[in-house]
Amino acid sequence: MLRAYGLYTHIRANEIRSRVLVAGLFGLVLVLAFGIALVVRGTGAHLPAGMPPVLGSYLRAAAADMLWLGPLASAAAFLWLLIAYRFHQGLIDRTVGARAVSRAEAPDLHRLLENLCIARGLPMPALHVADDPALNAFATGLNPRQYAITVTTGLMQALDSREMEAVLAHELTHIRNDDVRTMMIAVVIAGIFAFAAELLFRGAFQGRGESRRDKGGAMPAVLIGAALIVTVWLLSQLIRFGLSRSREYVADAGAVELTKNPDAMITALLKIAGRGELARAPSGVMELCVDNPRSGFFDLFATHPSIDDRIAALTRYAGGHAPLPA
Known part of the structure; x- marks a missing residue:
């Protein structure tokens, strides 16, 4: 897990890798725009005057479209991010049924989180509670003024104070390591790709009859464009999953470093295992949670390591003691 270089070196390497991956997501926006241009050109069988209807002509026409489509796609991505920056917390709260709670409403939670923030020297994030029987928690926010930690009512009922402290420390580590903003x-951005791909394929298949009447390179252009769109979508999903899986180990280690209690993190994970499904939460929110039981096809698209693997890492590298099987 962290044996070779230690926690802080691992965090730094993870931060650099994450920034490169996020920058790569913006690069994929341009690839997506080129795929869109090819599909639109091919389905309409439309070329500038004088160009023969061959594949090379469609490729050149799509490349010319990038002179205006590329900046437009980048601007749209930034606009989407600005909208998310302004409204994401309200949208998430409404989706999962969460609300901010005051110190008077949840004094124990506030006390635990405040002590952790003092120990780490961090400003205290807002504390939200979701009315849900699932056992889970997640952190959100794109800057220090927006950071919030949300826990479910089910988690509050199931965990003791030591285990709850470990979960809060896990989420606070995500905030400290800039995981929340990156994720x-x-x-x-990955949502942009999914939305654009769905719209394009609906339009492309509605117009496929016209492109088939063309005897030149229209259909190959459509197929290449569609392949680019699918590839971009798949890469964006893999980037998301890669970011999530590696960071959960680091957040577990950070929680142990902060609480000095690996066993509390282990028992909390054991209680959460298999009971973390937030029925109303979209996949993007579940990726932010302590555990995401939506593992996907043969774990290929799992966003979190398994609970067993995380407990094994805490036992091997953090001095924890896994309980004996019943």
Whole structure:
């Protein structure tokens, strides 16, 4: 897990890798725009005057479209991010049924989180509670003024104070390591790809009859454009999953470093395992949670390591003691 270089070196390497991956997501926006241009050109069988209807002509025409489509796509991505920056917390709260709670409403939670923030020297994030029987928690926010930690009512009822402290420390580590901002940007941009791909394929298949009447390179252009769109979508998903899986180990280690209690993190994970499904939460929110039981096809698209793997890492590298099987 962290044996070779230690926690802080691992965090730094993870931060650099994440920034490169997020920058790559913006690069994929341009690839998506080129795929869109090819599909639109091919389905309409439309070329500038004088160009023969061959594949090379469609490729050149799509490349010319990038002179205006590329900046437009980049601007749209930034606009989408600005909308998410302004409204993401309200949208998430409404989706999962969460609300901010005051110190008077949840004194124990506030006390635990405040002590952790003092120990780490961090400003205290807002504390939200979701009315849900699932056992889970997640952090959100794109800057220090927006950071919030949300826990479910089910988690509050199931965990003791030591275990709750470990979960809060886990989420606070995500905030400290800039995981929350990185993951939310990645989720928002990946959502752009999914939305654009759905719209394009609906339009493309409605217009496929016209492109088939063309005897030149229209259909190959459509197929290449569609392949680019699908590839971009798949890469964006893999980037999201890669960001999530590696960071959960680091957040677990950070929680242990902060609480000095690996066993509390282990028992909290054991209680959460298999009981973390937030029925109303979209996949993007579940990726931010302590555990995401939506593992996907043969774990290929799992956003979190398994609970067993995380407990094994805490036992091997953090001095934890896994309980004996019943």
